[in-house]
Amino acid sequence: MTPPHVLVAHGSKNGSTAEIAEWIGQDLRESGLTADVLPAAEAASLDRLDAYDAVLLGSGLYAGRWVREATRFARRHRHALARLPVWLFSSGPLDSSAEERDIPPAPGAARVAALLDARGHTTFGGRLGEDARGFIARQIVKQGKGGDFRDREHIRRWTRSVAAELTRATQGI
Numbered sequence: 001m002t003p004p005h006v007l008v009a010h011g012s013k014n015g016s017t018a019e020i021a022e023w024i025g026q027d028l029r030e031s032g033l034t035a036d037v038l039p040a041a042e043a044a045s046l047d048r049l050d051a052y053d054a055v056l057l058g059s060g061l062y063a064g065r066w067v068r069e070a071t072r073f074a075r076r077h078r079h080a081l082a083r084l085p086v087w088l089f090s091s092g093p094l095d096s097s098a099e100e101r102d103i104p105p106a107p108g109a110a111r112v113a114a115l116l117d118a119r120g121h122t123t124f125g126g127r128l129g130e131d132a133r134g135f136i137a138r139q140i141v142k143q144g145k146g147g148d149f150r151d152r153e154h155i156r157r158w159t160r161s162v163a164a165e166l167t168r169a170t171q172g173i
């Protein structure tokens with residue numbers, strides 16, 4: 001039986017959600033699925049999503065919103081996405097809160113979840129480093145409030161549970 005083919009699309013201004021998406025791609029492949037990882041702008045320019053059995057879409061959070069490319073992808077492909085199983089992930093909190101409790105979707109992510117009738121949403125910790133773009137970002141780092149709060153194990157656990165659900169669905173179990 002052909003394994004489910006998954007698109008992992010990401011909106012990322014400073015690269016940390018892009019890296020999470022690559023980790024998710026690796027974890028899906030380790031679970032026996034096929035995965036393509038694409039920036040949301042590139043995914044938005046695809047003509048169709050017929051090649052995929054499921055989509056995982058994520059974005060970094062900026063003032064409670066997703067980055068524009070990620071929402072644009074969701075809107076542009078909303079009809080195809082509404083017919084596919086879709087899971088969403090946000091990356092944001094610059095503290096350990098995402099590891100301590102389930103953080104409900106920020107308003108921007110909640111709007112995308114409603115638009116696509118997503119199966120689930122999770123929030124991972126974020127990262128803001130010396131290389132961050134933008135004045136506010138650099139101020140945050142200068143004040144010592146940056147750092148890397150992404151938890152590789154959290155991401156792996158979540159991806160494995162999505163992979164298991166998808167595999168069950170395609171095998172009709």
Ligand SMILES: Cc1cc2nc3c(=O)[nH]c(=O)nc-3n(C[C@H](O)[C@H](O)[C@H](O)COP(=O)(O)O)c2cc1C
Pocket residue numbers: 011012013014015016017018059060061062063064065091092093094106125126127128136137140
């Ligand atoms: C200007 C600015 C606004 C932010 N707003 C939020 C926010 O509303 N909620 C949140 O959890 N994190 C917020 N963050 C943290 C980022 O979401 C975090 O750094 C994330 O990992 C960035 O993802 P990216 O590197 O993929 O762009 C903000 C960061 C900056 C610089």
